[in-house]
Amino acid sequence: MKIRTRLTLWYAGILILSLLVIGLGTYREISEQMHRHHREEHPYRALDETGEMVLWVGLPAVVLGLLGGWWLTRRALAPVARLTAAVEKIHEHNLRAPLPRSGAGDELDRLTEVFNAMTVRLDGSFNRIREFTLHASHELKTPLTILCGETETALRDETLSPSEYERAASQLDELRRLTRIVDGLTLLAKADAGQITLASEPVRWDELIRDNFADALILAEPQGIRVELSARETVTVLGDRHRLRQLLLNLTDNAVKYNRPQGQILMVLRRVGDTAEFSIANTGPGILPEQLPRVFDRFYRGDAAHGGKVEGCGLGLSIAQWIVTAHHGTIIVESPDTELTTVRVRLRIHAPAA
Secondary structure (H helix, E strand, O other): OOHHHHHHHHHHHHHHHHHHHHHHHHHHHHHHHHHOOOOOOOOOHHHHHHHHHHHHHHHHHHHHHHHHHHHHHHHHHHHHHHHHHHHHOOOOOOOOOOOOOOOOOOHHHHHHHHHHHHHHHHHHHHHHHHHHHHHHHHHHHHHHHHHHHHHHHHHOOOOOOHHHHHHHHHHHHHHHHHHHHHHHHHHHHHHHOOOOOOOOEEEEHHHHHHHHHHHHHHHHHHHOOEEEEEEEOOOEEEEOHHHHHHHHHHHHHHHHHOOOOOOEEEEEEEEEOOEEEEEEEEOOOOOOOOOHHHOOOOOOOOHHHHHOOOOOOOOHHHHHHHHHHHOOOEEEEEOOOOOOEEEEEEEEEOOOOO
């Protein structure tokens, strides 16, 4: 049955019920008037009785009509509310989960069927994109490895002129950069496809950060950047040591690249409730408020990154977000002013069994 037909029948029933109430009330009043017709009445008695009729008959009818209309609207829109709540829960990882159908055969049921068909098509499109990215990055690895090897061999040729050597060294740098992009794409494509299994073991988070601090000193030295580890509490988290190490390296690499000469990097590790919060702040160009929601998008780099001579491909924060999410943690980027940018990572502290 169509929704408009159902609404029409429901409201027609409410109106008929209201008319019956009015009719019964009016009939009762008329009957009483007929029994009292032989008595002498006051001149204003008829007016009073008419007011009583409006009060005792019309008012209940109006209230009944309002309540019936409210109930009718609520019942009619309830399937729309349920469908809206179900659609709001759809994301790229549950496109195969069908929306619940009412089975009434009305317009909403048909709309739910259309939504389900659309999500199936979207899921197929996403899968094809993931497969293309995975296969393309995999196929690019071999020729890139060969080109890098051949270029490195050419650089060892002592007969090269200075200009030829510089040209070959530049080509090798670009090949290595392209290799890093392909490796990042491969990692993210495998993560999207669920092909990466993370280890789950106790990891001394403070020890990893201590080692990462030592690496940061080396990376920051050419630009004269001062690195400081102001606090480091002893905490253990549950996760994959290799991926957590990769997370710290990505964040540190960004903090060095997007910094000013003679700038500063500040690292802090502290307990916040039952989580360990690691924050890394750098003195750089900052991030505009309108750019913050997109910093984790793949290949996205802000205006400051494009305008400067900063090497990168825009995959570092995307990989960092995946690693943190895979460890059931949270990562946020804050840039309240144009002088300081802070990345905060929170991971649940592992409490070993007694």
